[in-house]
Amino acid sequence: MSEAARIWVVDDDHGVRFVLATALREAGHEVRAFNSADEALMEIASNTPPALLFTDVRMPGEGGLALLEKLKAAHPRLPVVVMSAYTDVASTAGAFRGGAFEYLSKPFDLDEAVALAERALDEARGIAEINTSTEDVLTKQSDIPPALIGQTPAMRALFRSIGRVAQAPLNVLITGETGTGKELVARAVHAESPRTHKPFVALNTAAIPAELLESELFGHEAGAFTGANKRHIGRFEQADGGTLFLDEIGDMPAALQTRLLRVLAEGEFFRVGGRELIRVDVRIISATHQPLEKRADEGVFRVDLLHRLNVVHLAVPPLRERREDIPLLAEDFIARAARKLGITPKTFGKAALQKLQQHDWPGNVRELENLCWRVAAMAPGERIGIADLGDGLRSRDAGTGWEQSLAAWVTQRLEAGETGLHAKTRERFDRVLLEAALAVSDGHRGRAADRLGLGRNTVTRKLGASRRRRSHKKNDAGL
Numbered sequence: 435m436s437e438a439a440r441i442w443v444v445d446d447d448h449g450v451r452f453v454l455a456t457a458l459r460e461a462g463h464e465v466r467a468f469n470s471a472d473e474a475l476m477e478i479a480s481n482t483p484p485a486l487l488f489t490d491v492r493m494p495g496e497g498g499l500a501l502l503e504k505l506k507a508a509h510p511r512l513p514v515v516v517m518s519a520y521t522d523v524a525s526t527a528g529a530f531r532g533g534a535f536e537y538l539s540k541p542f543d544l545d546e547a548v549a550l551a552e553r554a555l556d557e558a559r560g561i562a563e564i565n566t567s568t569e570d571v572l573t574k575q576s577d578i579p580p581a582l583i584g585q586t587p588a589m590r591a592l593f594r595s596i597g598r599v600a601q602a603p604l605n606v607l608i609t610g611e612t613g614t615g616k617e618l619v620a621r622a623v624h625a626e627s628p629r630t631h632k633p634f635v636a637l638n639t640a641a642i643p644a645e646l647l648e649s650e651l652f653g654h655e656a657g658a659f660t661g662a663n664k665r666h667i668g669r670f671e672q673a674d675g676g677t678l679f680l681d682e683i684g685d686m687p688a689a690l691q692t693r694l695l696r697v698l699a700e701g702e703f704f705r706v707g708g709r710e711l712i713r714v715d716v717r718i719i720s721a722t723h724q725p726l727e728k729r730a731d732e733g734v735f736r737v738d739l740l741h742r743l744n745v746v747h748l749a750v751p752p753l754r755e756r757r758e759d760i761p762l763l764a765e766d767f768i769a770r771a772a773r774k775l776g777i778t779p780k781t782f783g784k785a786a787l788q789k790l791q792q793h794d795w796p797g798n799v800r801e802l803e804n805l806c807w808r809v810a811a812m813a814p815g816e817r818i819g820i821a822d823l824g825d826g827l828r829s830r831d832a833g834t835g836w837e838q839s840l841a842a843w844v845t846q847r848l849e850a851g852e853t854g855l856h857a858k859t860r861e862r863f864d865r866v867l868l869e870a871a872l873a874v875s876d877g878h879r880g881r882a883a884d885r886l887g888l889g890r891n892t893v894t895r896k897l898g899a900s901r902r903r904r905s906h907k908k909n910d911a912g913l
């Protein structure tokens with residue numbers, strides 16, 4: 435335990451003030467409690483500041499974030515813990531932007547709060563020399579609507595991480611199953627970052643044919659290749675000063691991985707067919723639903739690129755692991771759908787909501803959103819019952835796990851406008867089958883072939899075709 439310190443607790447809720455102050459006193463600290471920010475500010479003007487301050491956000495009079503701002507202006511090194519029951523991205527990001535040491539969601543565990551106090555005090559002692567000036571960040575408004583919905587502990591933790599990472603210009607890798615909201619998370623990181631007034635440019639690596647990807651990313655000069663009539667400015671240049679979101683990064687062809695790595699290391703590149711060296715300042719946020727570490731182990735994804743992209747990792751939990759959020763999301767989607775469709779608002783009945791909460795949602799939030807739109811358009815009454823959920827839920831319930839995932843994946847790609855899906859899907863299907871069979875046969879092709887009921891030559895041919903395609907020689911032959 436660290437040595438005794440002076441700690442202030444500011445909260446208009448007597449109960450919180452009392453239990454937190456008592457717990458901190460029991461841990462050996464000298465604690466003063468204030469029931470408003472104004473009181474604490476008056477005290478600080480005439481007295482030595484404490485070593486640590488806990489403050490609530492919403493209080494009559496001056497709020498906690500305004501208190502944080504004033505304290506940080508006068509005492510930049512004073513660690514402040516912001517406490518609140520509101521854990522949307524905007525509030526948490528507002529706190530971190532204002533220089534908060536930590537954001538504590540209410541209700542909190544007292545042991546956790548005391549441990550946090552010790553950590554803040556230790557760090558403040560250790561980093562006294564580090565400049566914690568927050569000048570420009572204090573002025574930014576937090577007026578972005580809370581697009582990301584969620585109140586479960588997992589989502590609250592995610593919002594806190596978003597608020598925290600948004601402030602530093604580090605590359606972020608977002609992982610999570612399809613439809614969990616990775617793109618929304620990327621947008622939130624950008625929106626809450628100092629780059630918010632600069633462009634957010636998104637590129638879905640999987641939706642663009644490999645041979646066009648390089649020019650899409652880095653641009654090309656007129657005449658660089660057949661069909662390149664005009665100069666094209668790539669996404670990197672479009673995103674200059676802002677954020678480039680690379681979705682489905684796991685699908686990036688090997689040659690381009692190498693090029694991307696070089697650009698990230700050097701911060702400059704040539705357009706395809708160009709001679710002018712282009713320098714850009716871009717923050718990269720990438721996303722994947724694939725286990726990239728595993729793909730790196732298999733040699734399909736470059737380890738050094740993974741390290742460069744994965745400076746900070748944000749994991750978005752699947753919807754079935756945060757079922758308590760389903761009613762919130764469903765109500766929001768159905769209300770938005772009604773507004774968009776110009777129809778009378780509908781609400782979910784209790785049984786329907788229960789049914790939604792029981793479903794496994796292999797397509798995650800996107801699947802729930804699609805269902806809500808369908809129901810908004812189709813359900814005859816204003817109160818939605820189980821029968822209105824209809825085939826949507828039933829037919830998906832009928833499939834096995836992987837069929838559901840495949841259906842969700844295909845739907846998403848088709849909605850994104852992707853073509854040639856059959857060949858790609860077949861190749862991936864075969865690859866999974868072959869790799870699994872090889873793994874259980876210790877890499878022995880003959881045995882893998884026997885177990886799959888295929889000839890050994892077929893296995894060799896399929897593996898060859900799969901590898902060739904992966905090394906991006908254009909090949910549309912079936913498998």
Ligand SMILES: Nc1ncnc2c1ncn2[C@@H]1O[C@H](COP(=O)(O)OP(=O)(O)OP(=O)(O)O)[C@@H](O)[C@H]1O
Pocket residue numbers: 581582583584610611612613614615616617618619681721723763799800803846
């Ligand atoms: N927490 C959330 N609150 C509100 N809407 C959400 C949330 N998460 C996802 N959505 C909505 O669900 C849909 C899918 O989200 P998004 O495209 O961000 O998922 P994704 O993980 O990037 O998917 P993919 O892996 O398929 O690219 C979007 O319409 C998005 O607005």
